[in-house]
Amino acid sequence: MPSGIQVRCPDPTIRRHVRSWLQEGRISPPVPLSIDIQLQESTPPQDGVPVIFEQPGVSVRRHPLDGKLSITWETAPAVAEFRSGDSCAHVILSPEAAKRIEDSTRTFMLTVLIFLLRRAGWHHVHGATAVDRKGRGWLFAGDSHSGKSTTAALVCSRGWAVGTDDIAFLAPAGERVEVRAFRSRIALRSGGRELLARAGGVPLPARGKMGFWPDELGGSWVPTVQPEIVIFTAVGGEHTRAEPLGPGDTLAQLVRWSAWVVVEPGLANEHLGLISRLGRQSRAYRVSLGRDLFRHPDLLSELIP
Amino acid sequence: MTVRYQPHPELRLSSLEGEGVVLHLGSRRYFTVSKTGLVILEALSTPRTLDELVTVIVERYEVGRDHATASVLGFLERCREVDLITELEGEG
Numbered sequence: 202m203p204s205g206i207q208v209r210c211p212d213p214t215i216r217r218h219v220r221s222w223l224q225e226g227r228i229s230p231p232v233p234l235s236i237d238i239q240l241q242e243s244t245p246p247q248d249g250v251p252v253i254f255e256q257p258g259v260s261v262r263r264h265p266l267d268g269k270l271s272i273t274w275e276t277a278p279a280v281a282e283f284r285s286g287d288s289c290a291h292v293i294l295s296p297e298a299a300k301r302i303e304d305s306t307r308t309f310m311l312t313v314l315i316f317l318l319r320r321a322g323w324h325h326v327h328g329a330t331a332v333d334r335k336g337r338g339w340l341f342a343g344d345s346h347s348g349k350s351t352t353a354a355l356v357c358s359r360g361w362a363v364g365t366d367d368i369a370f371l372a373p374a375g376e377r378v379e380v381r382a383f384r385s386r387i388a389l390r391s392g393g394r395e396l397l398a399r400a401g402g403v404p405l406p407a408r409g410k411m412g413f414w415p416d417e418l419g420g421s422w423v424p425t426v427q428p429e430i431v432i433f434t435a436v437g438g439e440h441t442r443a444e445p446l447g448p449g450d451t452l453a454q455l456v457r458w459s460a461w462v463v464v465e466p467g468l469a470n471e472h473l474g475l476i477s478r479l480g481r482q483s484r485a486y487r488v489s490l491g492r493d494l495f496r497h498p499d500l501l502s503e504l505i506p
Numbered sequence: 507m508t509v510r511y512q513p514h515p516e517l518r519l520s521s522l523e524g525e526g527v528v529l530h531l532g533s534r535r536y537f538t539v540s541k542t543g544l545v546i547l548e549a550l551s552t553p554r555t556l557d558e559l560v561t562v563i564v565e566r567y568e569v570g571r572d573h574a575t576a577s578v579l580g581f582l583e584r585c586r587e588v589d590l591i592t593e594l595e596g597e598g
């Protein structure tokens with residue numbers, strides 16, 4: 202299935218790899234977008250351009266004169282530029298970065314994709330998505346060690362549909378908000394696999410995890426979820442607990458896990474509007490995930506009926 | 507001289523059921539605000555004096571003017587500390 206994002210690159214291997222990554226993600230934005238990749242011996246210097254945001258391995262800069270954004274990769278020289286009003290990401294890869302194109306799709310190219318999709322009105326949220334057996338949409342938001350993936354795998358084993366365990370995008374759906382999944386394998390660390398008593402999977406060596414498609418875990422894949430329930434997860438002790446959140450805390454948590462909202466002033470209102478609408482359409486809980494969840498795997502939907 | 511308060515141009519406000527989150531795009535920080543704080547920040551869609559803000563609060567809540575003045579002053583001070591509002595000085 203084509204991704205809906207055009208990829209141009211004179212190097213057929215890089216072009217094929219990026220297209221294949223996007224196709225696997227099953228992303229189809231509502232407007233045409235493109236990624237233009239050039240290979241150069243060196244990347245444009247960014248000295249003196251202020252860093253406005255940093256994530257592990259990636260820095261975002263805004264050029265003061267023309268407002269152009271540039272994203273740089275720390276692992277190997279690579280730069281992506283977004284010019285004002287442009288729906289194309291202009292990417293320059295050094296030979297070293299080109300050799301590590303697969304690594305880049307977890308950090309640098311993923312950030313490029315996040316910024317590109319913002320130009321189509323889709324705004325990233327760090328979360329997992331699922332639909333339970335009653336047809337209710339869920340968003341599990343939290344950081345990389347908050348139990349999202351293990352919970353996604355667990356509910357999958359109970360027949361839920363899962364969209365993503367990690368990479369999701371808020372998108373308008375009439376008066377509501379839907380969350381679009383970037384399809385990738387649910388990635389489990391050894392601890393999560395032990396708790397789930399799950400063998401097999403595909404090694405994801407760069408992440409030190411094993412990957413599973415939802416149907417390999419007993420569930421199915423769902424591209425889009427309209428969340429009725431949002432949970433902010435953290436790994437707890439023995440017992441799973443769910444605490445309802447008030448409106449202010451819900452908004453603050455959604456902003457926290459949709460952190461790019463603060464980066465581009467021209468898109469902040471649109472992004473913030475989606476966060477507010479998501480808060481309005483859903484019930485939110487802070488959930489401490491306990492070990493009892495693995496003995497009683499339907500506990501989550503019993504705690505949050 | 508009369509001091510009027512206005513939101514910082516890089517402030518963005520989002521509300522849900524009377525509670526809010528305010529973002530400062532310049533410092534890339536966000537803050538939760540109480541119901542009263544939200545009322546004050548929403549009232550600053552046009553620059554207002556302390557006296558005008560106190561009037562907004564006493565008309566909205568059953569609270570005496572002295573108590574409202576202390577609350578509004580405290581809130582404005584906290585907002586000023588994190589650059590959420592700026593002051594305009596002018597005649598009248």
